[in-house]
Amino acid sequence: MKGQVIVENLKKIYLSKQRTGLFQSRTTEVEALKGVSLEIKAGEIFGLLGPNGAGKTTLIKCLTTLLLPTSGAAWINGYKLTEEDNAIRASVGCMLMGERGLYWKLTGRENLDFFGALYHLPAGERRRRSSEIIQRLHLEEIADRAVESYSSGQKMKLAFAKALINDAPILILDEPTNTLDVPSARELREIVQTLNQEGKTIIYTTHIMLEAEILCERVAIIDRGEVIAQGAVVDLKQSLGREKVIRLEGVISESALRAVEQLPGINRAALAMLNGHNQLTVVTAEESNLLPRLIETLTQHQALLQRITPEEVTLEDVFIAHTGRTLADNTSLQ
Amino acid sequence: MREFVYHPPTFRQKLDAALAETRLRLINISRYPGQLVMEIIIPLVFASMPMLLGRATAGADAAANFEANTGTTNYVAYMLIGANIFTIVTSAFWHVAYWLRFEQETGTLESIYLTPTSSVTLLSGVALHSAIRGVGSALIAYFIGCLIYRVNPLQGDVLIALLFILVGLIPLYSLTLLFGAVVLKVKESNALINLMQWVVSFLMGIFFPIAILPKVVQLIALAFPPTWMINGVRSALLGVGFFFGEWYLDLAVLWTFLLITPYVGMWVFRRVENNLRRNEGMGQF
Numbered sequence A: 001m002k003g004q005v006i007v008e009n010l011k012k013i014y015l016s017k018q019r020t021g022l023f024q025s026r027t028t029e030v031e032a033l034k035g036v037s038l039e040i041k042a043g044e045i046f047g048l049l050g051p052n053g054a055g056k057t058t059l060i061k062c063l064t065t066l067l068l069p070t071s072g073a074a075w076i077n078g079y080k081l082t083e084e085d086n087a088i089r090a091s092v093g094c095m096l097m098g099e100r101g102l103y104w105k106l107t108g109r110e111n112l113d114f115f116g117a118l119y120h121l122p123a124g125e126r127r128r129r130s131s132e133i134i135q136r137l138h139l140e141e142i143a144d145r146a147v148e149s150y151s152s153g154q155k156m157k158l159a160f161a162k163a164l165i166n167d168a169p170i171l172i173l174d175e176p177t178n179t180l181d182v183p184s185a186r187e188l189r190e191i192v193q194t195l196n197q198e199g200k201t202i203i204y205t206t207h208i209m210l211e212a213e214i215l216c217e218r219v220a221i222i223d224r225g226e227v228i229a230q231g232a233v234v235d236l237k238q239s240l241g242r243e244k245v246i247r248l249e250g251v252i253s254e255s256a257l258r259a260v261e262q263l264p265g266i267n268r269a270a271l272a273m274l275n276g277h278n279q280l281t282v283v284t285a286e287e288s289n290l291l292p293r294l295i296e297t298l299t300q301h302q303a304l305l306q307r308i309t310p311e312e313v314t315l316e317d318v319f320i321a322h323t324g325r326t327l328a329d330n331t332s333l334q
Numbered sequence B: 001m002r003e004f005v006y007h008p009p010t011f012r013q014k015l016d017a018a019l020a021e022t023r024l025r026l027i028n029i030s031r032y033p034g035q036l037v038m039e040i041i042i043p044l045v046f047a048s049m050p051m052l053l054g055r056a057t058a059g060a061d062a063a064a065n066f067e068a069n070t071g072t073t074n075y076v077a078y079m080l081i082g083a084n085i086f087t088i089v090t091s092a093f094w095h096v097a098y099w100l101r102f103e104q105e106t107g108t109l110e111s112i113y114l115t116p117t118s119s120v121t122l123l124s125g126v127a128l129h130s131a132i133r134g135v136g137s138a139l140i141a142y143f144i145g146c147l148i149y150r151v152n153p154l155q156g157d158v159l160i161a162l163l164f165i166l167v168g169l170i171p172l173y174s175l176t177l178l179f180g181a182v183v184l185k186v187k188e189s190n191a192l193i194n195l196m197q198w199v200v201s202f203l204m205g206i207f208f209p210i211a212i213l214p215k216v217v218q219l220i221a222l223a224f225p226p227t228w229m230i231n232g233v234r235s236a237l238l239g240v241g242f243f244f245g246e247w248y249l250d251l252a253v254l255w256t257f258l259l260i261t262p263y264v265g266m267w268v269f270r271r272v273e274n275n276l277r278r279n280e281g282m283g284q285f
Helices: A056-063 A085-090 A108-118 A123-136 A152-164 A182-197 A209-215 A233-238 A254-261 A287-300 A315-323 B011-030 B033-070 B075-106 B108-113 B119-148 B158-186 B190-203 B215-222 B225-238 B247-278
Strands: A005-019 A025-040 A045-049 A071-076 A092-095 A170-174 A201-206 A218-223 A226-232 A244-251 A266-274 A277-284 A304-311
Touching (some): A025 A218, A045 A056, A045 A209, A056 A170, A056 A201, A085 A092, A108 A123, A108 A152, A123 A152, A152 A170, A170 A182, A201 A209, A218 A315, A226 A233, A226 A315, A244 A287, A266 A315, A287 A304, B011 B033, B011 B119, B033 B119, B075 B225, B119 B247, B158 B225, B190 B215, B190 B225, B215 B225, B225 B247
Parallel strands (some): A045 A201
Antiparallel strands (some): A005 A025, A244 A277
């Protein structure tokens, strides 16, 4: 089946000013996308994963016509990017910038009505769609209150509602569960799944790999402006082959990490902070033989281990296997 | 997979989107009623200052001295017209340029650029809102001012005066587009608008006839549509004299501005818009 979204070798270079003094700045070129190619099939939930600053939002902004790509091509719903931009905008529902994309002095319902008019919906249909979405997202109680009085989570929900107003076949959701509490995030994911079952193609960007594993059939992992892995979630995990993942939690120093990296049998190792302590993720091909040597090396480097867990391979491990870094590392391009 | 076929918007749909933009702005300002009251008071205070200064310096001869230089003894209406047309002009600059900057900062500019409504349609809606507010508060302030200073607000040819205001609005908003493009480019509005409004007030002669300006400055002032607007209204109501002698000749000049400036304004605005999309994007501030 031909993709509903096709991206071919998309590059984006922009100029960025770096302040060097009070009235001085230096202009530098930033290569935010380095030839990204993707194909997203109709009716799938496709995850765009990567750490902050990886280029996910730049890609989304290019696909939603907010930014002009420097080179490459893309087709959304069969419409060519840069040539049929209005058709692309009409065929996509977007949730970008979260709560910042709303008018805070207006009520939730007034916001939905306004954006409905900008998608050229007739007044009657706008009212019907707004009420339907408000009901679906359980926003009835707050719909007629000014957005400025909403909590952060309620604003995010309304931003999500705004993405649904034009009933587009493609939904692009950029980190939609940011600032949501756990039950609200779960509820939103369930709605995303339902919308997908109703036939919508969904592009879902997140830096939370677990979320992508729950929702997405296929994903592309982006890092430093490049797609470093792409495919079905199951295939990506299996691509690590017979590799095993061991997670060690406790107080683990950078020098301990470097010592572990030198051990034979270690394919990759990455250190991250988790709930106030360190988590060392080790990708290896020989879990059973390695463990005693691993513990010995760490204790020699004053590590205090609290928990050791051999685990199933996750998408985060796929990311570590490709980059040698965890998602917590900021890979901002600037 | 559902089929999606894009149909370009009809004129009715574009109008509906522009009116939604106007409605949004009006709802927004309705939540700040104090500001609406201030928009009526400010031109009254603004006109009162030169009037009172004139009375203080010229005393009983104020009207006669004023007539010698302007062609009318009614310096009260002259100042009120000047201050109120200035209100229309300055609110046009504030509403368009500050709108762009404000939406850029709050994040809603990207939100509306995600929709298939063109920037021309959006700006038409913003301009309509601004015109309703600007003209509305100017008319109310003019009538209140005339009541306070006991002058007849409906002397002269009121319809011709209104015609000059209405025809002048389109070139005025086209100019604000050029200005909006500058604001988008330099990412600053307040200082620019503040500077601009004083230059504009000087060039259009809000408290004096431009004939007293040096020749070169007069030529620059005449290249500016609000100068024709303000003189047209004063000539129609107070008989101070049209630039070309007849009202329809002056109006023809405003029509010429009306036919040219929207294209220039849109062309420049679109170039800046594309330039931003090629680079860091509309939302970057």
